[in-house]
Amino acid sequence: MADAAPRLLELAEHALSTPFPLRLRAWDGSEAGPSGAPVLVVRGRRALRRLMWRPGELGLARAWVAGDLDVDGDLYEALDLLSGLFWERGADGSGAGRAETLRDLAAMLRDPATYRLLRSGLALAGPGLPPPPPHEEARRRTGIAHTRRRDKAAVAHHYDVGNDFYELVLGPSMVYSCALWPEPGTTLEQAQYAKLDLVCRKLGLREGRRLLDVGCGWGSMVLHAAEHYGVQATGITLSVEQAAYARKRIADAGLADRIEIRVQDYRDVRDGPYDAISSIGMAEHVGSDRYLEYARTLHALLKPGGRLLNHQIGRRPVRDEQAYRIDEFIDRYVFPDGELAPIGATVSRLEEAGFEVRDVEALREHYARTLRAWVGNLEDRWDDAAAVTTEGRARVWRLYMAASAVSFERNRIGVNQVLAVRAEAGGGSGMPATRSAWLS
Known part of the structure; x- marks a missing residue:
């Protein structure tokens, strides 16, 4: 039966x-x-x-x-x-x-x-030994988390799966972070443009200023800032594939004289000061034990009055932070060594590093919609996506993005843009006193 x-x-x-x-x-x-x-x-x-x-x-x-x-x-x-x-x-x-x-x-x-x-x-x-893990699972990691070598390996696991795959999922914008959906009929491309432009306006970018984009991905932020705001931009990533893709996009756009892409750890940047730093979807890879070092490093790279825009996924706080357990699926298959922190902890670390936090904007609902758009892209091009990577990798991404969309919709995780500034002499920020003024 x-x-x-x-x-x-x-x-x-x-x-x-x-x-x-x-x-x-x-x-x-x-x-x-x-x-x-x-x-x-x-x-x-x-x-x-x-x-x-x-x-x-x-x-x-x-x-x-x-x-x-x-x-x-x-x-x-x-x-x-x-x-x-x-x-x-x-x-x-x-x-x-x-x-x-x-x-x-x-x-x-x-x-x-x-x-x-x-x-x-x-x-x-039925009888049998434990089945071997699918080969898409990250290799067993040893040693201390968030060393330069281990961070590079973790980033390679997630990002060096083929630019063709990311093109299918992310669409032409090649932006792998929460978009901004200003109205119901907005397309994914329009929403990503709106997000990048919001970051540029929050940072007060204009002609001749120097921008450092930490975790630059495929170069979308530096391209937008150089083309529309006239900045001199440097993007850093640990992914060799991302860097190669970004450099080609920059050359094709005729902006190679205004944008530099480096395969470099943020801890090794030595050519400050910068007028502004953007960190969009990168801080989740830093780790709680290294977060103060991260914040202090970026603070030191800014000139007085320089602004940081830190765009980061956050989780809800828990009663016992020491007992918090990282999701095994995410850790093994998606973001090895990735860690989420509550927004309060992020703001506290930035302030401890010397920043004045000027603004926090929650974009939780926007990320849920972004993820659903990416899942739609993947499902629409499923055979192509599986062909350029593996069926297992495509299944990882479909599950992780769909589950993340549900988590954002149910307010289990959020995403926030934190705008912070390095104080000028005397303690001032050099910023207008109202949000409407510095967003204009």
Whole structure:
């Protein structure tokens, strides 16, 4: 009889101590669970072996990337429903909650009913060693996090997957950060233009000023600033592929005399002072232990009165910051060694480094819409995206971007632009006293 799905549903609901919100479809064609809900498709026994050998987020992630699990129906709805099961674990940062039951195998074995279900799960999974992780997973890291060498390797894992892939996902703007959507009919390209222009205006850029763009990506910010505001711009990145792409764009635009792209760590920049620094979507790679060093380094690179625009994803604060656990899927497959901090911690570190924080603007809803646009691009060009990288890598990106969109929509993470200034002699900022004045 085809009965794998009902047995899987019973296992899931017992382990999670709550009704499972998705419908299950197993490899034998059986289905179980609420009708009308998105369907979690379990393609084979290997998915169960992954979960048996590595219960929790990482086992689920490996099964998804390998194609052992899939969703039939609205992916965003499915992720939203599933996040309700696992969000309690991260809500206070302690690692406690329903999902922890999956890891407490000793307690499971002491309960007769759970022991019976576990044996049923083992029978369903079938014999075999733990399946190897999909090769898209980051290599095992050793040593101290956020050294120059380890940061370069982490950036290479995420960004050196092929510029052709990023072109398909990001579109012609090649901007990999939250866009600004001023009105409903705005296109992705228009929204990214609006964001770059907002950054330029916040920084007070004008003809002849020097701009440093930290984590310059494919050169979009420096190109916009040089073309529309007449600055002399330097962009730095740790990605060799990004740098090559950016240099070609700059040469094609005839702006090579006004823009320089370097493969360089921010800690090694020595040619200050700059009038302005933009850091857009880069600070998430710095790490909490290095953040004060990052802030002090940028402060030292600015002239008095110089401005910093720090555009950074942030998480909600938790009761016990020491117990906060980085998401395993993100750490293994997306941003190795990436860390999110609450906005309050970011502002405090910038101020501790000597900056005066002048403005904080939240763009949370804008990032959700940006991510949905990127997912749409990926889904529309799925075969091409898989061809220029791998099917597994495309699956990583689809899951990570869709799940991130849900997290922004549900206010579990946010993104903020912090405008800060290095004080002039006497402590002044040199800035107008109102936002409307310095945005004009």
